Amino acid sequence: xxxxxxxxxxxxxxxxxxxxxxxxxxxxxxxxxxxxxxxxxxxxxxxxxxxxxxxxxxxxxxxxxxxxxxxxxxxxxxxxxxxxxxxxxxxxxxxxxxxxxxxxxxxxxxxxxxxxxxxxxxxxxxxxxxxxxxxxxxxxxxxxxxxxxxxxxxxxxxxxxx
Amino acid sequence: xxxxxxxxxxxxxxxxxxxxxxxxxxxxxxxxxxxxxxxxxxxxxxxxxxxxxxxxxxxxxxxxxxxxxxxxxxxxxxxxxxxxxxxxxxxxxxxxxxxxxxxxxxxxxxxxxxxxxxxxxxxxxxxxxxxxxxxxxxxxxxxxxxxxxxxxxxxxxxxxxxxxxxxxxxxxxxxxxxxxxxxxxxxxxxxxxxxxxxxxxxxxxxxxxxxxxxxxxxxxxxxxxxxxxxxxxxxxxx
Numbered sequence: 274x275x276x277x278x279x280x281x282x283x284x285x286x287x288x289x290x291x292x293x294x295x296x297x298x299x300x301x302x303x304x305x306x307x308x309x310x311x312x313x314x315x316x317x318x319x320x321x322x323x324x325x326x327x328x329x330x331x332x333x334x335x336x337x338x339x340x341x342x343x344x345x346x347x348x349x350x351x352x353x354x355x356x357x358x359x360x361x362x363x364x365x366x367x368x369x370x371x372x373x374x375x376x377x378x379x380x381x382x383x384x385x386x387x388x389x390x391x392x393x394x395x396x397x398x399x400x401x402x403x404x405x406x407x408x409x410x411x412x413x414x415x416x417x418x419x420x421x422x423x424x425x426x427x428x429x430x431x432x433x434x435x
Numbered sequence: 436x437x438x439x440x441x442x443x444x445x446x447x448x449x450x451x452x453x454x455x456x457x458x459x460x461x462x463x464x465x466x467x468x469x470x471x472x473x474x475x476x477x478x479x480x481x482x483x484x485x486x487x488x489x490x491x492x493x494x495x496x497x498x499x500x501x502x503x504x505x506x507x508x509x510x511x512x513x514x515x516x517x518x519x520x521x522x523x524x525x526x527x528x529x530x531x532x533x534x535x536x537x538x539x540x541x542x543x544x545x546x547x548x549x550x551x552x553x554x555x556x557x558x559x560x561x562x563x564x565x566x567x568x569x570x571x572x573x574x575x576x577x578x579x580x581x582x583x584x585x586x587x588x589x590x591x592x593x594x595x596x597x598x599x600x601x602x603x604x605x606x607x608x609x610x611x612x613x614x615x616x617x618x619x620x621x622x623x624x625x626x627x628x629x630x631x632x633x634x635x636x637x638x639x640x641x642x643x644x645x646x647x648x649x650x651x652x653x654x655x656x657x658x659x660x661x662x663x664x665x666x667x668x669x670x671x672x673x
Contacts, residue, residue: 274523277664278639279454279631281613282462283598286544290536290562290598313467320548326487326606340487340606362480369482369606376464378455378630382607384482402443403475424468434446434474435607 280379285320287373292322292344299327299341299355305417306385307352310345310372313425317349321374323422325353325385327367332359357387365393365400367409372422382433385420386410403431445473455630462626463587483607489532489566499565501537501577509559511540511578515648516614518659519571520601527571528663534564534600535575542581542595551583576654582621594621594628603663614659615641 283291306325310318327339339358343351358366368385386394386409400406408430411418423430448470449456457469477483497503502513516535520528538544538561541553545561559578567573580595596613603609615628622628622637631637639662648656 275521275525275662276453276636276639277523278610278612278661279636280610281455281598281627281630281640283600283611284613285548286538286546287536287598289544289546289560290534290564291600293562313469313471316467318468324609326482326485328482334481334485336486336488361482364480364482367482371606371609373611374468376462376466376468378457378459378462378465378627380609380611381457381470382477398441398478399443399475401441404442404472425471429470429472432470432472432474433477 282375282378283322283373285375287320287322288344292342297341297343297351297353299339299353301354303354303356305352305354306368306411306420307350307417308411308420308422309349310351310374310422310424311349315426317345317347318374318376318424319345319347319349321345321349321372321377323351324371324373325355326369326371327355328358328361330356330359332361332366334361360393363398365390365397367397367399370422372424377424379435381422381424381430382435383422383430384409384433388413388418405431443478444476446476447473452633453631453636459626459630461588462630484605486603486605488530489602494564494566499563499573499575501559501561501563501575503576504560505558507558509539509556509578511556511559511581513576513654514579515574515576515650515654515656516597516642516659517572517574517645517648517656518642518661520567520573520603520661520663521571522604522663523665527567527569528604529567529569529571531567531604532564532602533567533573534562535577535597536562537577537597538580538583540578540581542583553581553583579616582619587626592621592624594619594625599661601661601663605665608663608665610661610663612661613640616657617641617644
């Protein structure tokens with residue numbers, strides 16, 4: 274077995290290579306999912322980039338649908354327009370979320386669940402298995418859903434081993 | 436059922452010397468951006484094992500050639516960077532998207548945040564992309580990037596490097612890394628490179644000069660092979 278190539282940070286200049294083309298609209302006029310990436314001092318992480326991966330509305334993972342990427346703005350904000358995925362593998366509907374940033378030597382991996390799926394969320398094996406499930410469930414706002422990612426400190430998002 | 440009965444296993448970060456930890460204090464920006472809580476080990480599900488693909492139609496014919504994106508040619512040493520993307524069993528990872536970005540030959544990025552007083556090159560944007568072929572091979576033509584200063588510590592310089600992003604087969608083996616050049620005297624001073632504690636693993640970040648790839652009267656060749664790991668191995672706990 275060959276040893277994997279180590280990860281290195283995206284650094285501060287990733288927008289040149291990764292976010293020049295907009296890829297945050299998976300579905301036109303779909304569900305708006307937005308939020309902030311914040312650090313251990315509660316400050317925004319403007320040089321971060323969020324990627325999502327999700328099943329389609331029927332709960333199927335398709336190679337040509339379900340991926341999006343958004344570079345964060347000066348306030349550490351990102352946004353996507355997408356659909357709510359169907360349930361997959363007996364899990365509640367969710368997005369898989371990766372965050373890359375200057376200062377992250379490897380990405381953080383988390384999930385975003387939907388607030389209107391209380392019953393499915395209560396049965397979800399991942400939400401049931403983590404210490405702070407509320408950090409993984411988006412909140413509803415007038416514009417759509419809000420999902421903040423706290424890299425460190427109070428309210429730190431639950432992250433998964435990659 | 437209580438949550439404890441269902442609890443997923445966790446693991447402290449930083450146990451694999453072949454990968455950098457989140458917290459590496461010598462790289463100052465990690466101090467407030469590194470998670471402190473143990474990482475939760477996910478059961479293997481489709482969410483982690485499936486991955487997006489990219490059609491050939493979205494890649495331009497010259498996207499892999501950073502020396503032909505403008506009217507003139509960029510200044511600097513023209514180089515060819517090529518290699519294979521495989522999984523840890525050595526199988527090729529086919530049709531996977533590789534994106535690269537880099538400084539120009541003077542060590543300057545075409546980015547508003549870069550304040551290094553080195554010249555921009557009107558003929559160099561510093562970004563490219565391509566798909567791997569059936570053997571997992573990729574190839575870029577570019578110029579050798581310069582070293583550049585940063586503010587991590589007094590007199591801090593990054594060794595010359597090219598940033599690479601590789602999609603891989605599963606969303607969770609997405610890889611973003613940096614490729615360095617052989618024999619760089621800045622290696623020992625660079626906390627980003629040194630954050631990989633295993634010296635053998637650090638070697639995997641350094642390309643090799645490749646005479647076979649080198650083209651006469653035109654460009655030196657460098658080879659950089661990439662091995663993608665799998666998602667964290669774990670059975671579903673019941």
